[in-house]
Amino acid sequence: MITLGILTLGQAPRTDIEPTFRAILGDRIAFRQRGALDGLGAGECARLVPEDGESGIETCLRKQDGVVRGVLVAKRLLLPRLIAAGRKLEAECDALLLLCSGRFPELKRAIPRLIEPITVIRSVVAALAGHGHLCVIGPASDMEAAPAQWRSSAARVSTAAASPYGGREALVRAALRAREAGADYVLLDDMGFTELQRRTVRDTSGLPTLSATSITARILQELV
Structure with a gap:
C-alpha cells in the first residue's frame, strides 16, 4: 500500500x-x-x-x-x-x-x-475560466493578494472572504456575493475547504464551483 x-x-x-x-x-x-x-x-x-x-x-x-x-x-x-x-x-x-x-x-x-x-490548480482554473470571470473565495487574510495571484488564470477576478474554519453563514454570504458579481466560476482557494462546503457554495450560487482540495485529490x- x-x-x-x-x-x-x-x-x-x-x-x-x-x-x-x-x-x-x-x-x-x-x-x-x-x-x-x-x-x-x-x-x-x-x-x-x-x-x-x-x-x-x-x-x-x-x-x-x-x-x-x-x-x-x-x-x-x-x-x-x-x-x-x-x-x-x-x-x-x-x-x-x-x-x-x-x-x-x-x-x-x-x-x-x-x-x-498551486501549480495544478492554476492550470485547471486557466483551462476553464481563462476567458471568464472567476470569483475566488478564501480567508480574508488572502483576499487582498488574490486578484494579482489569479490574474493570469482568468479574464476577470473578484473575491469574497470566507474561512473554511468559520460558520456556514459566512460561506453562504460569499457564495451570494459571487453570484451577484456575475462570476462564471467560483474557486475555493484554501485546502481547508471540504466537499460539503463546496456543495454549499455551488448550491447557493448556482455556479460551477472548484475546490483546491478536490482538484488536488483527483x-x-x-x-x-
Missing part, C-alpha cells in the same frame, strides 16, 4: 479534510500526517502571530474535543517549523503533499519532491 504524507501548516491530523481525499482516492493508500504547529499549545501559537504590517497565513489548531479553529500566524515564523516537519514526514512516506494552495519556494527548495497543489489519483 502506498503511503501519502500530508504536510499541514497547522496541527495534524486533519480529520476534516481526510474524507474528501478518501472519497476520491479510496482505500488503496494510507495517510500519514504532520503539522508545522504539532505539539504547540495555544499560548505558544499566540507568540507566532504576525506583527503589524507583516504577512500572515491562516491555518488551524485542534481543540481537545477535535473541533477545528482558525489561527493567523506569521509566515516567517511558520516556515522553519514547516520545513522541519516536512523533512521528517518525507522519510515516512512514498509521496508528500503540501496541504496548502499557496506558494512556498523555500520549502520546495528544501524538499524538492514535495507536491505543491490529480493525486493519477500519481498513486
Whole structure:
C-alpha cells in the first residue's frame, strides 16, 4: 500500500479534510500526517502571530474535543517549523503533499519532491475560466493578494472572504456575493475547504464551483 504524507501548516491530523481525499482516492493508500504547529499549545501559537504590517497565513489548531479553529500566524515564523516537519514526514512516506494552495519556494527548495497543489490548480482554473470571470473565495487574510495571484488564470477576478474554519453563514454570504458579481466560476482557494462546503457554495450560487482540495485529490489519483 502506498503511503501519502500530508504536510499541514497547522496541527495534524486533519480529520476534516481526510474524507474528501478518501472519497476520491479510496482505500488503496494510507495517510500519514504532520503539522508545522504539532505539539504547540495555544499560548505558544499566540507568540507566532504576525506583527503589524507583516504577512500572515491562516491555518488551524485542534481543540481537545477535535473541533477545528482558525489561527493567523506569521509566515516567517511558520516556515522553519514547516520545513522541519516536512523533512521528517518525507522519510515516512512514498509521496508528500503540501496541504496548502499557496506558494512556498523555500520549502520546495528544501524538499524538492514535495507536491505543491498551486501549480495544478492554476492550470485547471486557466483551462476553464481563462476567458471568464472567476470569483475566488478564501480567508480574508488572502483576499487582498488574490486578484494579482489569479490574474493570469482568468479574464476577470473578484473575491469574497470566507474561512473554511468559520460558520456556514459566512460561506453562504460569499457564495451570494459571487453570484451577484456575475462570476462564471467560483474557486475555493484554501485546502481547508471540504466537499460539503463546496456543495454549499455551488448550491447557493448556482455556479460551477472548484475546490483546491478536490482538484488536488483527483490529480493525486493519477500519481498513486
